[in-house]
Amino acid sequence: MLSLVLAFVLPTTWIVDANSGPGTNFTDLPPAIAAAQSGDTILVRPGTYTAFSVSGKALTIRGAGAATTVVRLVSPSLPQSPTVTIANTPSGERFYLSGLTILSNASWIQPAMSATLATVVLADCVVSGDNGTINGSSGMRADTCEVHAHRCVFRGGPGMSSPFSGGGTGAAFSAGSDLAADACSFVGGFGHPHTEGWCYGGPGLTLNASRATIARTNCLGGGAGASFGTAGPAATAYYGSTLRIAGTSSNSCISGTGGLSPSPALWAYSYLPVSSMIVHGPVTLSTPATSGNVTLGAPPLPYLAVTGTLLPSMEMNAAQPVTVDLDGIFPNALYFLKVAYAPDYATTAPWGLGEILVFLPTSDCQIGLLGPTGHLTFTFIPAGVPALLNRPIYSQAATFDAATGQLRLSQSDIRIFAL
Numbered sequence: 314m315l316s317l318v319l320a321f322v323l324p325t326t327w328i329v330d331a332n333s334g335p336g337t338n339f340t341d342l343p344p345a346i347a348a349a350q351s352g353d354t355i356l357v358r359p360g361t362y363t364a365f366s367v368s369g370k371a372l373t374i375r376g377a378g379a380a381t382t383v384v385r386l387v388s389p390s391l392p393q394s395p396t397v398t399i400a401n402t403p404s405g406e407r408f409y410l411s412g413l414t415i416l417s418n419a420s421w422i423q424p425a426m427s428a429t430l431a432t433v434v435l436a437d438c439v440v441s442g443d444n445g446t447i448n449g450s451s452g453m454r455a456d457t458c459e460v461h462a463h464r465c466v467f468r469g470g471p472g473m474s475s476p477f478s479g480g481g482t483g484a485a486f487s488a489g490s491d492l493a494a495d496a497c498s499f500v501g502g503f504g505h506p507h508t509e510g511w512c513y514g515g516p517g518l519t520l521n522a523s524r525a526t527i528a529r530t531n532c533l534g535g536g537a538g539a540s541f542g543t544a545g546p547a548a549t550a551y552y553g554s555t556l557r558i559a560g561t562s563s564n565s566c567i568s569g570t571g572g573l574s575p576s577p578a579l580w581a582y583s584y585l586p587v588s589s590m591i592v593h594g595p596v597t598l599s600t601p602a603t604s605g606n607v608t609l610g611a612p613p614l615p616y617l618a619v620t621g622t623l624l625p626s627m628e629m630n631a632a633q634p635v636t637v638d639l640d641g642i643f644p645n646a647l648y649f650l651k652v653a654y655a656p657d658y659a660t661t662a663p664w665g666l667g668e669i670l671v672f673l674p675t676s677d678c679q680i681g682l683l684g685p686t687g688h689l690t691f692t693f694i695p696a697g698v699p700a701l702l703n704r705p706i707y708s709q710a711a712t713f714d715a716a717t718g719q720l721r722l723s724q725s726d727i728r729i730f731a732l
């Protein structure tokens with residue numbers, strides 16, 4: 314009787330392999346998506362696979378790595394839909410994607426990936442638009458979504474060689490979306506030059522009535538491609554959007570080159586409702602640096618680096634050692650560190666950066682004092698239970714700044730292991 318109950322309760326792991334190797338359930342993604350139920354995991358072995366559209370499910374899709382696992386439209390048509398479409402994830406659940414390259418397949422201006430009314434977590438993915446009929450397509454577009462991105466690249470496609478062509482946006486968030494990105498890159502598409510019209514580079518990141526917090530992340534606007542036209546800014550915010558940026562001098566927000574005059578790196582539009590940006594730490598900005606309501610030189614925030622085997626053999630059932638490295642900034646400060654499996658979030662707090670892990674099943678908490686350099690390093694082996702097989706592992710740190718009485722949060726970091 315117990316085995317019968319577990320068969321209905323425990324999630325299923327499906328294997329997708331274009332080469333139909335041992336244990337293969339499907340040779341392409343769409344039939345696997347159709348068969349899977351919320352909570353299931355789909356392991357995708359190296360190969361090129363057909364794009365999928367999914368609504369009303371929360372799945373974990375793990376590729377073998379962005380360099381070897383590619384998802385794209387096989388036979389695009391006009392007007393084509395986005396390469397990957399995710400919509401209407403069930404309340405309180407998340408759609409996980411890792412180790413994939415998602416490519417637009419030219420011919421139209423739709424994004425490579427589209428999410429609507431969804432909560433999506435991406436780790437170690439490349440999402441890349443392509444050239445369109447005139448304008449380049451965006452990498453990702455999210456409407457009324459909550460998106461958490463870790464170690465990902467979002468790239469807009471280049472414009473076509475035609476008048477008034479423009480590069481695509483690396484990623485665009487609108488209609489009340491929330492973005493938290495750590496160690497990512499947002500790259501605007503190149504505005505292709507044309508002798509009879511205007512060209513413009515795409516912005517790396519665009520917010521429309523949305524909020525974002527990004528840490529250890531680079532934003533690059535697309536170039537204009539000619540002496541006329543407009544280069545793309547690194548990031549834009551309008552219609553009451555807010556963007557918070559944290560990083561070191563090794564991180565940058567750089568506008569594209571070319572055009573009649575240089576674009577600002579960060580552009581927060583001042584028309585009502587006013588948008589705003591805050592930059593924590595010595596992030597490198599191009600010249601001109603800002604336009605609109607942008608605050609520079611805000612106090613730096615903690616940085617959390619987690620290293621270990623990201624994707625061991627996907628079908629292993631063994632935990633791997635993980636090393637946590639915290640630069641808490643404040644010497645001898647009190648720190649908190651949480652490690653969790655598939656947690657929930659509070660996406661924004663007025664006194665912190667980014668999401669807060671608020672639901673921590675089978676979690677491990679470290680509390681102590683940082684050393685005289687404000688630094689902490691330790692290694693642990695995560696432990697799991699069968700119900701958490703193939704679920705993501707997160708970590709987040711905070712340090713207490715006694716001088717200001719503030720608890721300063723790091724961006725959470727995600728690693729996906731086979732537990």
